[in-house]
Amino acid sequence: MSAPILQVAHLTKRFGNLIALNDVSLEIREGELFSIIGPNGAGKSTLFFNIIGLQKPDAGQILFRGMDITGKPPHKICDLGITCTFQVPRAFASMTIEEAIRVGAYKRYGERDVARKVDEVIALCDLEEHRRQRCCDIGLSLLRRVELARALATEPMLLLLDEAGAGLNPTELTELMTVLRRLNEEQHITLCIVEHVMQMVMGLCQRILVLDYGEVIAEGSPQEISTNPRVIEAYLGKGAVC
Amino acid sequence: MTDTLIQNLLNGALTGCIYALIALGLSLIFGVMNVVNFAHGDLVMVSMYLTFWIGLGTGIDAAITPLLTFPLLFLIGLLVYYAIIDRTLRQRYVTQIAVTVGLMTFLRALAQLIWKAQPRALPYSLIQGSIQIGSYTILASRLVSAAVSVLVIFGISLFLSRTWAGRAIRAASDDLDAASLHGVDFRQTYALAFGLGSALTAIAGGLLMTFQQVDPTMGVRFGLLSWCVLAMAGLGSIPGLLISGVIVGAAEAMGMSLWDPRARSLVIYLLFILVLWLRPRGLFGRK
Helix, strand or coil: CCCEEEEEEEEEEEECCEEEEEEEEEEEECCCEEEEECCCCCCHHHHHHHHHCCCCCCEEEEEECCEECCCCCHHHHHHHCEEEECCCCCCCCCCEHHHHHHHHHCCCCCHHHHHHHHHHHHHHCCCHHHCCCEHHHCCHHHHHHHHHHHHHHCCCCEEEEECCCCCCCHHHHHHHHHHHHHHHHHCCCEEEEECCCHHHHHHHCCEEEEEECCEEEEEECHHHHHCCHHHHHHHHCCCCCC | CHHHHHHHHHHHHHHHHHHHHHHHHHHHHHHHHCCCCCCHHHHHHHHHHHHHHHHHHHCCCCCCCHHHHHHHHHHHHHHHHHHHHHHHCCCCHHHHHHHHHHHHHHHHHHHHHHHCCCCECCCCCCCCCEEEECCEEEEHHHHHHHHHHHHHHHHHHHHHHHCHHHHHHHHHHHCHHHHHHCCCCHHHHHHHHHHHHHHHHHHHHHHHHCCCCECCCHHHHHHHHHHHHHHHHCCCCHHHHHHHHHHHHHHHHHHHHHCCHHHHHHHHHHHHHHHHHHCCCCCCCCC
8 A cells, every 4th residue: 555645643623613624634645546535515625725735724734745734835736746736727717728737837937947847737638729718718528628737737746626627528528537547557646535526436436425514425336336324324314214 | 279178189199109009008007907097197296206306316317217207106006015905805896896995085185295385397209390281280299208108008919918927917907717717826917917007107107207307296187187088998908998088088178278278188088987877887998
């Protein structure tokens, strides 16, 4: 078994009286395809925001490759090798696709090498014919690819994808899964995906964590999760398990 | 009659280029960090006094002092950012407005203390003479000032679209969270935008001093004027800023020559209200 890349220990996040995350612990191992699922409002996106530094947890600890990153600002966390894509794509509206990706690439490269990195990522995400289009003019599936490309340009070791498959048609979904699998196998990027599209979760991931009302209710392989009574109950309500 | 009008329009349009330059500094600050900076015009005033001081003390011409005042104002901008603005970023709008209005009052009082409440001007400028086009006379200092303003605006536009730091500023302006997740340090980027925005007032201050006098109360006029230009142009369009600056300058001149010299501000603000009323996003703004 490989070493853990991300360890989250007893993470708690409150918004006023609402406990969005309650004592959540998890461990993602290097090279893994990990998934976090759960009904709407379970705290999945909040968990992401706390890991990448956009929100500060009220309690708990987050370790990245053994180093405490709890409460560090996002650009430092990006430096260390974690980045994410958003549930609702947030590309830079005033820029062309190429420029938006460039912003990510500047993290690791100077002006001289940045173009090479941008080309590489554009080829990988199949964006060549679109590179001069403006981010404010393109559709959802393309925006998702731009987000993925921009995130890849920062050369992450751990990439968090927040509902990257939502709103994609079956063909686009298959393409996305192929790209993600390649990233994992060829570039050894550890992936953690939050997803509602079960086809993607079950087809792609090795280990799944289930959140409900801010708590971890199950963890295991796709087979274990799909037969776990607590998970079925969380998704379909009490009485659904015969 | 028409001759005077065209003459005044020309002068106004040329001065408008400097307004656009001032507004560009404001637009960098407001567009990137959403801070309503009321002290911007007073930085122009301070720049003009610094130009006056340097000119008087060393004999360096007003047209050249920006080489000295630009880095100085950049540092002042950084200082203001880290000392004041950075602490109020997560506060309510009212708090931000209060601190920048406070800074505005402070700068004005400081100017009154150091330079006394009387208009000051430099006795001469390197840029002498005028150019005759048909029956119209254009003061060389105004023409050079306008040309330099346009060049600097063009340069800043290139900086924003071509360099790493410029792209970071735009990325932070488009979506701060997304930018910081892709490695943009927001505090550093904000400080750079604030410093650069302030430093642009140094160029404007130097140029203005080649044909104008300075007094401690003129900051508020430039401040509001640049807000007008910015609101008229809308966020995100640098050519739009230049055009709006020219419109404001020309409108001001027209009001003065057709109506009454005292009506200069009235005309500008009428135009301002009209634009906000008919087209709230500005003439060239996005969305």
